[in-house]
Amino acid sequence: MGHVQLERWYPGIVDEMVAAGARLGSGSEVKFYVDGKLRPPLDDVQMIGATRPFIERYVRQRTLGLPNVRLLPGRAQGLVLRDGRVQGVRCFVGYEETVAEVDADMVVDAMGRSSRLSTWLAGEGWPVPTLQRMRVDLGYATATFRRGPELPDTVIAHSSPGPASNYQPGLCEPGALAAVEDGKWSVVLAGYGTHQPTRNPDDFLARMRHCVTPLQEVAERCTMDGAVDTFHFRESQRRLFTPVSRFPGGLAVVGDAMASVNPVYGQGLTLATLQASCLAAHLRSSLPRVPAWSYFHRAAAVVDAAWQLSTTADLAQPHVTGPYPRGYRLLRWAGDRITEASVRDPQINRAYMRVLHMLQHPRTLASPHLLLRTAQVLMRG
Structure with a gap:
């Protein structure tokens, strides 16, 4: 359901992609x-049928078409940290061979799974997030x-x-x-x-x-x-920012730099766009230069849902050895029964698919009403 979130940020983008050959x-x-x-x-x-490069091209075009967006090609080398906050980025700009400082009110790490943010923070004496x-x-x-x-x-x-x-x-x-x-x-x-x-x-x-x-x-x-x-x-991973004791102001983390889960569940685009919504909510209520705790707490709720869904499913594979969440055996048993019932019953399937598409939190599958209906469907054979 990532296209639903994309449509929120870029009104009309789905129609544009369909007109260019995508299928809805x-x-x-x-x-x-x-x-x-x-x-x-x-x-x-x-659901939209389109390749990833096709979708990314339209997102890029719409983003660069915004009047307050400017693209500055470069290679980031570190953060400019002063007075308890990030004030810019040190980078090679274009083809220059000397490092320049680019000033910023807020910096967003979107460097992906291989993000160097933890190394940069540690080098400046800041605590780093745990990598799970x-x-x-x-x-x-x-x-x-x-x-x-x-x-x-x-x-x-x-x-x-x-x-x-x-x-x-x-x-x-x-x-x-x-x-x-x-x-x-x-x-x-x-x-x-x-x-x-x-x-x-x-x-x-x-x-x-x-x-x-x-x-x-x-x-x-x-x-x-x-x-x-x-x-x-090789592995799913997430960085846990909310337990960190101190964090510089003017800095946020999005996308795979925060969490990267098994791609077979198709959550990457939805997860990234939901994080963008969390960041927007933070910026509406806080100055960009203060520590982004409200953003990290909002984003953690989104990441936790995706992590719970993907890792619980992955633990069904015999070669995946954990870590197991508390109550995993019960979660696995209940999940199996709901999966079986979802093939037979549209109402249960709707609840299941809304969780899979990150429209609802996985905890909704544990509602008494849904569990009762699951039992009734399975008892009917």
Whole structure:
């Protein structure tokens, strides 16, 4: 549901992308499968089909089109810290070989997973956030296919293992496809440990044939366009800022620099846009030069939800060894039952999907009403 948040920040951007070739799927055009079984379609669910570079290009264009935004290419080398706050950034500007200081009322770290912020803070005598990790050892591969008249009623199809397979690929391969710009299908396949996909096109097609019907159709009827690309995601990680005893004013952290979770759950764009909303709320109520505690507390609530959802699911993999949250066995048991019931019942599926798309907190799945309905659905068989 990242496109919903994008639309909030850039009104009309979804229509612009659709006019340029992206697809906007709704209802039965958006298909989610668990262990090969199709979940009930939801009329109020919409998802956009577009590649990441396509979306990023439109976000970049809209951002640079703002009258108060100026792009200054450079390579950051450190912070300018004086009087208890960040007052700028030391960087190489353009192709200059000398470091310059760029003044700022507020600096936002968006340097991604490899952010050097902790090193810079420690070098200036400031405490650094704890880095929490969970190793998942995920591999995924992507390929593009030429799209024709096949699957006219499909924009998104997503397949994941569930309780029936003990979250293993025995019944059905984990993967997804999306109808994207330029008349293409974008397909991604995923696997953990020794079951990671390779660059071999024949292996990729064989896995697609062991996936759900839409991916089987594309494997049989469409031509692969280009090579298979593979990626490795070693671990989920997040930096915990709220417990830090001191933090300089005029500094915030967003995106993967704060938290990077397993990409198979598709939360990255939504997480980043929600953090932008948290930062906006902070700046409406506080001066940019003061420590951004209100931002970090708001952002922590968003990150906690994504972290809880992704890591609880990852712990179902036998090679993932923790850390386990308190009450994990009960959480896992209840989650399995809700997943099973969501394939049969639209109301439970709606609650489940709203959590998956970060419209609701995972705690809503523990409501007595939902648990009672889950029990009733499963008892009916």
